Amino acid sequence: MNPNPMALVRILFGTLLLVPTSWGALEVGSLRARDSADATASTCNGRAEYCDRSYSNVTFVGSHDSAFVGELPQQNQNIDIKAQLDMGVRFLQAQTHHSILDDKVLELCHTSCFLEDAGRLESFLSTVKDWLDSNANEVVTLLLTNGDSVDITEFGDTFSSSGITDYAFVPSSNPDTLAIDKWPTIGELILSGKRLVVFLDYGADVKKVDYILDEFAYYFETAYDVTDSSFSSCAIDRPSGASASGRMYIVNHFLDVDIFGVKIPDRKHAGETNAATGDGSIGAQASLCEGLYDRAPNAILLDFVDKGDAINAQNDLNGF
Structure with missing residues (x-):
């Protein structure tokens, strides 16, 4: 046809x-x-300049006891986790303890769960995950304390239950510590999708949970619970006897007031403590520490991060 x-x-x-x-x-x-x-x-963490900068060469302002929000004397923050992240905080510190009702559950508790209980660690992690889901160009660091010497596998189980583990960064050097000059850039972390860096103060074991890193293998800290409003010291407090060489460092820049032998956060003077410049400011203590260690702090932990000028201080310390 x-x-x-x-x-x-x-x-x-x-x-x-x-x-x-x-x-x-x-x-x-x-x-x-x-x-x-x-x-x-x-853009990386809100600025193009961070994209090519090594994680270990960035100064982050951080939220000390980030989950303890409210107006009670023992509470350290005025705004919740999402609001802290939304304002530009990218380093969150939190205390963990076993629940007093269920010793298989990790809670965010202030020294003791009888004193202050901000809920389950899993819920906290889910909040951070949801924020990371909605903010694709951001890297967040978590620093957790292990007040009850909980086995690291319990932390691993809690992280897995929250769904956040896909974001967790694992150093290429594991199980060895990643050298301070070998950290990826913020841009590389973002492009890899590994936008959550996690540290634990005591009890980390990367052979069991490879993304929860030993804080004191990577950092040293200055003293905490300081009542000197001039913040006149940058001496190494933890780990005891540590060398600054090869470690990043955390400055504990939150002021306490001593009431009959009990130290509580100094809410009244938070604006001055968290100022970018001036006596006792973020900038003043950072400058003191930089003079001592010949490099800027990697993290500066604050109470009441919404008071003062934390983000401008962060920009100043990063050269912006």
């Missing part, structure tokens, strides 16, 4: 119309993918 010439023309014409359309779709898809990658690489 002879083919209908007009039918062949219609088929050929239709094919020619379809080809550019498919090429166009592929090209648009490719451009969109490139645009997405470019967007991911163009």
Whole structure:
């Protein structure tokens, strides 16, 4: 049977119309993918300058006892975790203890769960995960304390239950400590999808839970519970006898007041303590520490992060 010439023309014409359309779709898809990658690489933690800067060469202002929110004397923050992250805080510290009701559950408790219980660690982690889900160009650090010497596998189980583990960074050097000059850049962490860096003060074992890192293998800290409003010391407090060489460092820049032998957060003077400059300010103590160690702090922990000028201080310390 002879083919209908007009039918062949219609088929050929239709094919020619379809080809550019498919090429166009592929090209648009490719451009969109490139645009997405470019967007991911163009801003990191809110600034282009962070993208090419090593994690170990960034100063983060951090929230001390980030989960203890309220107006009671023992509480350290005014705003919740999401609000802290939204304002620009990227380093969250929190205390953990076993629940007094269920010793298989990890809670966020202030010294004792009888004194202050801010809920389950799993819920805290879920809040951070939800925020990371919605903020693709951000890297967050968690520093947890292990007040009850809980086995590291319990922390691992809690992290897994929260769904946050896919974000957790694992150093390429594991089980060895990653050298201070070998950390990836903030941009590399973002592009890899490993946008959560986790430290535990005591009890970490990367052979069992590879993404929960030993804080004191990586950091030293200055003294905490300071009542000297001038913050006149940057001496190493923990780990005892440690050398500054090869370690990042954390400055505990939160002021306490001593009431009949009990130290509580000094809410009244938070604005001055968290100022960017001036006597007893973030900038003043950071400058003192930088003079001693010849490098800026890696984290500066604050109470009442919404008071004062924490983010501008952070920008100043990073050279912006």
